[in-house]
Amino acid sequence: MSIHDIIEGKKQWRAHLARVKALPPDYQIVYKEMQRYLFKVGPTELSDGPLLPGIVDFFEEGVTAGKGVMELIGPDVAAFCDGLVKDSRTYADLYQESVSGD
Template identity: 65%
Template sequence: MGIRGIIEGKRQWRAHVARVRALPPDYRIVYEEIEKYLFRVGPIDPRDGQPLSGVLDFFEESAATGKGVLEVIGHDVAKFCDELAGSRTAEH
């Protein structure tokens, strides 16, 4: 990856982080926990952002409906993460 690719990747990541910060507090807390989990144990490459961008899109849409985050993902956040990581593994 050249310098332009690095700069573009940083720009995209900063835009992603700005979207996360704009989430309602309950969504932001859960998103950040999912992010930590996936970076630690999940099959994720921070450069491609998947599945994090999909989770963020889902959270933005769900927050817009006025539902709480646990209403849309369930009360077992770890199970949600495991299923997300499992679906990511199945893609590769």
Template identity: 35%
Template sequence: MSTSDTEEGNFISRALSQVIGDKRRWRQYKARVKQLPPDYRAAVDGVERYLMHFGPTDGESATSLFEEVADLFERAAADGTPIRRIVGNDPVEFVDALIRNYEKGGYVAREQKRLIGAIDRAAGKENGATR
């Protein structure tokens, strides 16, 4: 194995670690999800896919959020709570609300704040207000 291969492997490992956090915790999360009843597991898989695109971008927040999802669905499965009662009629809003619970949030939250700021600044200029 060349130094370049080792460096590339380390880079990939660091990049994955930033996205999914601690590998041990990620494996534990995946093992927990695997133990869920099939319908709950399918729902978590959908949530996970969405979070991979729109969830927190730092590893610690992402891992904590995935663990929270596992906790929620484990409790619901144990109690026999229907999936729709967990996520409601709008699964996107459900997951977006989970994301908002994490301070750093994902890039979607940052972009939403930027959009609001840009509109506020533009609207202030229209009304002759100075900021």
């Protein structure tokens, strides 16, 4: 990874965070909870994949449609996140393999 790649990655992350900050407060709270949850158990390619920007896209569409964030994702944030990553290799999988000795 070159220094240019690192700088470009930081620019993209800052732009992503600016989009999150532009969301209504309730959306921001739920996004941060989702992000926290996904960083703990989410897919191993989370930091450079399309999942987080996709969530922001989805939330922006919800705001435009005038829907509350809980109308979009339902009452259980963790269950919604689990549904997003159900077919991905997760940190939870890696941990389970390390504990079981696979």
